[in-house]
Each structure stands twice: as C-alpha cells, then as structure tokens.
Amino acid sequence: MGVSLKDIAERAGVSLATVSNVVNGYRPVGERTRQRVQRAIDELGYTPNLSARHLRRGRTGLIALAIPELTNPYFAELAEIAIREAGSLGYTLVMENTAGAYDAELSLLNGAQRHVIDGLVFSPVRIGRDEVLARTSDTPLVLIGEGVHDVPYDHIAIDNVAASRLAVRHLLALGRRRVAFIGARLGDESQAAHLRLRGYREALTEAGLPYRPELVAVTARFGRRDGVRAMRDLLDLDEPPDAVFGYNDLIAIGAVRAAREAGRDVPGEVAVVGIDDIEESRFGTPTLTTIAPDKEQIAHLAVRRLIARIEGAQVAGPLTPATPFRLVTRESTGFRSAAGTG
Known part of the structure; x- marks a missing residue:
C-alpha cells in the first residue's frame, strides 16, 4: 500500500487539511x-500522484515545446533544459517539431493539441504577428525565439540586433574590413534573420564602412550545408570576404569547412563568428567564436511563466525580457581555446 496523506497527518500530528495545504501549496x-x-x-517516503492531482484540477500535466527543427543542436540543448525545468515543477514536457512549415505552425497556434496539453512554449519561424493576433485558442502560450514581436503574449528572446552588432564589432576590431553575412532571408522583416542583418549593417555604419550587398548571402535554411554553399560563392568573388558572420553556429561551421576546403586559413585569411554557442562550436577545428545566449534563462523563464499562466497565478504581463548574451572568443577569430572550454 502506498503512503497516504492521512498517514502523513498522523505522523506529523496535524490535520489532513494541513498536510494537503503543504503538499499542494494551496494556503500558507x-x-x-x-x-x-x-x-x-x-x-514515510511519500511520493505525490501528479497525474491524479492534475486531473482533479482539470489538467493533463503535459506542456508542449514546439520548435522548427528537432535536429538543430540549439533547440536540442534548449529542450533538455526545458524538460528538466518542467519536471521540477510537476509537469511533463512533450516535443512538437513543426519543420518550420506554415500550416503546422498555424495549426498548433490555434489549438491543434488543446485537449492534450495544458500550455505551449512556441518558437515559430513562418507565422507572423497577424496570425498570432488572430489566434483562436485560449491554451496558455509563451513565445520564444525572435520571429514574432508586439503581441499580447509572454515572449522570451535575446536582442538580435544588439547581439549581431557585438559579433560584427568583434570582427572589425580585428582589422577585418570585408565582413560577409551568411543567413539573410527574404520575407517578414520581423524574422530573426532580418534583425541580425540589421545589427550587421549598423556595425558597418558605426565603423564608417559601406554596406556591400554582394557580401550578404541569402540561404534557404540555416544548416551546415547552407553555410558551405554560401561560403563557396563568397570565395569566388573578385574581392572575397576576410571575415564572416553566420546567422547561427551551424552556418558558421559550414563556412569554416568551405573555407578550409578552398585552402583558406581560418582565422588567418577569414575570421568567422556564429550565434548560439552550441556544444559542437567548442569541439570543431578550429573552435568557433560565437554569441552565447543564456539558454538556461530562456528555458527557465519560458517554462515557469507558462506554468504560472496555466495555474492562474497573479502575474503581470506580457513578459518580454531581453535575455542576456555574451561574446565567447575562440580559435576561429584567433583566440586560443582548449576543446570543450570557453
């Protein structure tokens, strides 16, 4: 037989109601x-029956994390933190992979899983502000990432413009003057790619350098292959870049690969910076200089805010913090680093 609340009450010498208040956090x-x-x-080794507790409250105890690309290490690392955080708060986190498809994102946004999940942490890339404002579901929602702005929902993200400026300023401080950007996108100006391009352009302007469209590469996706293809095209220019800022670490890693295949020294001839600080960036050759967002804070804030909404806590909102980030210098811009550190 399992340990009951009555057993705890008898052992502690208090009422059953007091035990219930302690276990469930109902009253001080x-x-x-x-x-x-x-x-x-x-x-007594009591373990609460979380499923029964959620059912009594009309919930499932499940929350979802919807991401555009399950194989992207950034999202995998973020998901691991979010799963751990949800578990510590008595919830189970399930994954939804939208593959960055508009229809899949729209379906989730409007409650495709509303009878299964209590709330949704969502990183959209295709839907925009209009779709979010027209949302028909009342399932609690927290947005992460940089795809949607100025909406009445909690939104946890870094300041992409400032992060990109920092990355490009670092390259310019090394004396580089033909800085390329790989990972531009056509379409919605609120997308992260546009914001990062804006930060890139602002850093060039600050340094008194012209914006050169031929040094900006549009990519279909944001993976290693996209970085390789774009870098090969850039190296074929009459005046190839002496530095590259990648939309993310995967693109930057692809750019490093293409440069080295072409016989270019990294960082001697081409310095490279990415964004995300994925684990792979610490173990490549060379190790990758990158902008490191605070993934712990992003995941913790998103999950805790979502659960507060689910449980009806009195929280101000919407919450739209600019979460911290930092520049981590490694070998791809000429700084010494041991594998797996920094």
Whole structure:
C-alpha cells in the first residue's frame, strides 16, 4: 500500500487539511508546521500522484515545446533544459517539431493539441504577428525565439540586433574590413534573420564602412550545408570576404569547412563568428567564436511563466525580457581555446 496523506497527518500530528495545504501549496502554512509535515513526508517516503492531482484540477500535466527543427543542436540543448525545468515543477514536457512549415505552425497556434496539453512554449519561424493576433485558442502560450514581436503574449528572446552588432564589432576590431553575412532571408522583416542583418549593417555604419550587398548571402535554411554553399560563392568573388558572420553556429561551421576546403586559413585569411554557442562550436577545428545566449534563462523563464499562466497565478504581463548574451572568443577569430572550454 502506498503512503497516504492521512498517514502523513498522523505522523506529523496535524490535520489532513494541513498536510494537503503543504503538499499542494494551496494556503500558507506556518514554517514550523510545514517543516514537521515535510519531515513526515521524508520519513514515510511519500511520493505525490501528479497525474491524479492534475486531473482533479482539470489538467493533463503535459506542456508542449514546439520548435522548427528537432535536429538543430540549439533547440536540442534548449529542450533538455526545458524538460528538466518542467519536471521540477510537476509537469511533463512533450516535443512538437513543426519543420518550420506554415500550416503546422498555424495549426498548433490555434489549438491543434488543446485537449492534450495544458500550455505551449512556441518558437515559430513562418507565422507572423497577424496570425498570432488572430489566434483562436485560449491554451496558455509563451513565445520564444525572435520571429514574432508586439503581441499580447509572454515572449522570451535575446536582442538580435544588439547581439549581431557585438559579433560584427568583434570582427572589425580585428582589422577585418570585408565582413560577409551568411543567413539573410527574404520575407517578414520581423524574422530573426532580418534583425541580425540589421545589427550587421549598423556595425558597418558605426565603423564608417559601406554596406556591400554582394557580401550578404541569402540561404534557404540555416544548416551546415547552407553555410558551405554560401561560403563557396563568397570565395569566388573578385574581392572575397576576410571575415564572416553566420546567422547561427551551424552556418558558421559550414563556412569554416568551405573555407578550409578552398585552402583558406581560418582565422588567418577569414575570421568567422556564429550565434548560439552550441556544444559542437567548442569541439570543431578550429573552435568557433560565437554569441552565447543564456539558454538556461530562456528555458527557465519560458517554462515557469507558462506554468504560472496555466495555474492562474497573479502575474503581470506580457513578459518580454531581453535575455542576456555574451561574446565567447575562440580559435576561429584567433583566440586560443582548449576543446570543450570557453
């Protein structure tokens, strides 16, 4: 037989209602009483039935994290943190892979899983502000990433313009003057690619350098192959770049590969910077200089805010913090680093 709340009440010498308040967090309980109840819980080895608790409250205990690309290491690393955070708060996190498809994103946004999940953490890339404002689902929603702005929902993201300026300023400080950007996109101006391009252009302007369209490469996706293809085209220019800022680490890693295949020294002839600080960036040859967003804070804020919304906590909103980021210098821009560090 499992340990019941009644068993805990008898061991702690308190009422069943007091034990319920401690276990479920319903009402404040005096610190001494709470400690006595917790001691009884520990001694008896009580484990709450989270499924039953959620069902009593009309919930499933499931939240979803919807991402555009399951194979992207950035999202995999973010998901691992989010799963851990959800579990610590008594929820199970399930994954939804939209593959960046407009119809899939729109379906999720408007409640395709509303009878299965209690809330959704969503990183959209195709839908925009109009679709979010026209949303028909009342399932609690927290946005992450940089695809949608100025909407009445919690939105956890870095400042892409500022992050990109920092990356390009670093390259310019090394004396590079033909800085390319790989990962531009056509379409919605609120997309992260446009914001990162804007930061790139602002850094050039600050340095008194002209914007050169031939040094900006549009890519279909944001993977290693896209970086390779774009870098090969850039190296064929009459005046190839002496530095590259990649939309993300995967593109930057592809650019490094293409440069080295072409016999170009990295960073001697071409310095490279990415964004995301994925684990792979610390183990390549050379290791990759990158902008490191605070993935821990992004995942923690998103999950905690979503669960607060689900449970009806009194929270101000919408929450739209610019989460921290930092420049991590490594070998791809001429800084020494041991594999797996920095």
